[in-house]
Amino acid sequence: MLEDDGQPVAGAEIRTAVRGQANRTATTDADGRFSIHGVIAATVNIFAQNGMRSASINANADDTNVVIHLPISGSRLARIEAPPGPGSP
Numbered sequence: 001m002l003e004d005d006g007q008p009v010a011g012a013e014i015r016t017a018v019r020g021q022a023n024r025t026a027t028t029d030a031d032g033r034f035s036i037h038g039v040i041a042a043t044v045n046i047f048a049q050n051g052m053r054s055a056s057i058n059a060n061a062d063d064t065n066v067v068i069h070l071p072i073s074g075s076r077l078a079r080i081e082a083p084p085g086p087g088s089p
Helices: none
Strands: 013-017 025-027 043-050 053-060 075-077
Parallel strands (some): 053 075
Antiparallel strands (some): 013 025, 013 043, 043 053
């Protein structure tokens, strides 16, 4: 999870919602990273919150690089970014 300026967000709460499955939760680490395991193959609603700021995104259960950009204030929809390919900076 990143701030709009690209800085990592530590300690943010991440939750998933998948139809027919219990919600999963995680907390971002000092680098803004999080992992959620055991999600069935389906579309996953991912919600992120840090204080009064929030963002959400729909992803596939097999997406491995979901980047959530937290707005300066309020809430917004997030986006999925592809991991850098070979030879990328």
